[in-house]
Amino acid sequence: MSINTSFIIPHKGREDMLIETLTSIANLQTPQEQYEVILVSQNKEISTALSEFKETVNLRVVHSDDNNTISHSRNLGADLAAGKYLAFLDADISLASNWLNVMIDTINTRDNTVLVSAMQVNSPNAPPLERIRTALSNAELDVPVNFLPGRNLFLLKSTFEAAGRFPEHLLTCEDYFFTDKVNKLGELFYTSQTQYVHIGEDKAYLPMYKKEIWRGQSNIASLRGRHIPLREWPSFIVPFAFSGGLLIAVLAIIFSQPVIAMVMLLGALLPFAAYTLRLKRLVKQQVTWWRCSLFYLLYFPARAIGTLIGVRGAVSTSSHK
Structure with missing residues (x-):
């Protein structure tokens, strides 16, 4: 045979x-x-x-x-x-x-x-x-x-x-x-x-956070040489919208700009809430709301950081499965 x-x-x-x-x-x-x-x-x-x-x-x-x-x-x-x-x-x-x-x-x-x-x-x-x-x-x-x-x-x-x-x-x-x-x-x-x-x-959440930084480092390189359909754009945009929105909101509060802070905070929380709601519907009663929220609280910043590292060309890895 x-x-x-x-x-x-x-x-x-x-x-x-x-x-x-x-x-x-x-x-x-x-x-x-x-x-x-x-x-x-x-x-x-x-x-x-x-x-x-x-x-x-x-x-x-x-x-x-x-x-x-x-x-x-x-x-x-x-x-x-x-x-x-x-x-x-x-x-x-x-x-x-x-x-x-x-x-x-x-x-x-x-x-x-x-x-x-x-x-x-x-x-x-x-x-x-x-x-x-x-x-x-x-x-x-x-x-x-x-x-x-x-x-x-x-x-x-x-x-x-x-x-x-x-x-x-x-x-x-x-x-x-x-x-x-x-x-x-x-x-x-x-x-x-x-x-x-x-x-x-x-x-565990902390190792996941570190791994997502590594995974995000080829985000930009993976776009080259292929057409990017509309469905993929949120996976690139939302991590920056969430992380950047929170950062700018904090800075706006520090510099006494409450209107800008509210706008940026709303821009960050809307996609976060949408993603968390979808995840909760998928996991049903297996996982709590807090655990679903914590996932994206770590996932979005990690992906944004990894993408930025990849843009700088500082991609490195020590292991893969």
């Missing part, structure tokens, strides 16, 4: 979550002979525990330089892939046992569907922030979407090549850039028929 699907997993640093990812692949309903796993590691060596997966999931380990981007790792894995289909996973994703079967069936039975991703579910005893992240990820289900995060993507290798591969010049936002290109070839579909757990999902 020939290899049908090539899993491609970029990896750097932690191995415990990667082992959970590989274990979930080993537990797939799909026969092992039908897939391979290409691990593109930026670690200098792998552990004995990882080496043992060479038998259970047909694992092949490729080493990449520590300075290369995650896009480079994904493209390198795709170059070596023997499968007709490519399954891009992050190294902290636990798949449901029917994941691969559903992916293949969906991409072959839905008209004009060229890229498929699965629904995210919470881990056991998930804290409020993880529940928020999961709810935002699942805002649109069982419908075509405009872009998808790179945590679990399934497509034909021919589609991957036709879309121009992952953009190696970006440190972050590479998945949105790539899936936007794929969307020009056909529909992206987010299915609830199978699931995954994002093991490394944000669980």
Whole structure:
């Protein structure tokens, strides 16, 4: 039986979550002979525990330089892939046992569907922030979407090549850039028929704040070379409207300009309230109003700071999944 699907997993640093990812692949309903796993590691060596997966999931380990981007790792894995289909996973994703079967069936039975991703579910005893992240990820289900995060993507290798591969010049936002290109070839579909757990999902607010600063650093670079639809503009404008509005309101109060302070405060709070209300509707009773508000109180300034750092060209990173 020939290899049908090539899993491609970029990896750097932690191995415990990667082992959970590989274990979930080993537990797939799909026969092992039908897939391979290409691990593109930026670690200098792998552990004995990882080496043992060479038998259970047909694992092949490729080493990449520590300075290369995650896009480079994904493209390198795709170059070596023997499968007709490519399954891009992050190294902290636990798949449901029917994941691969559903992916293949969906991409072959839905008209004009060229890229498929699965629904995210919470881990056991998930804290409020993880529940928020999961709810935002699942805002649109069982419908075509405009872009998808790179945590679990399934497509034909021919589609991957036709879309121009992952953009190696970006440190972050590479998945949105790539899936936007794929969307020009056909529909992206987010299915609830199978699931995954994002093991490394944000669980604490301060680390999330720091991570969003890093994630925001490629915002401007990701705009180059593609048309930006109207639906994406709020994600760039609102963090500055909120953060800048609050800052100017404080300065206006200091300099005794109450009218300007009120106008700027209103301009900051309106989008904040709209986003928080939408989030509360998504999480329902799982998360309190305060936790939803705290999320955007940290998220918007972090994104604004990250974008400004990216504009200055001071983009740097120490790790990726």
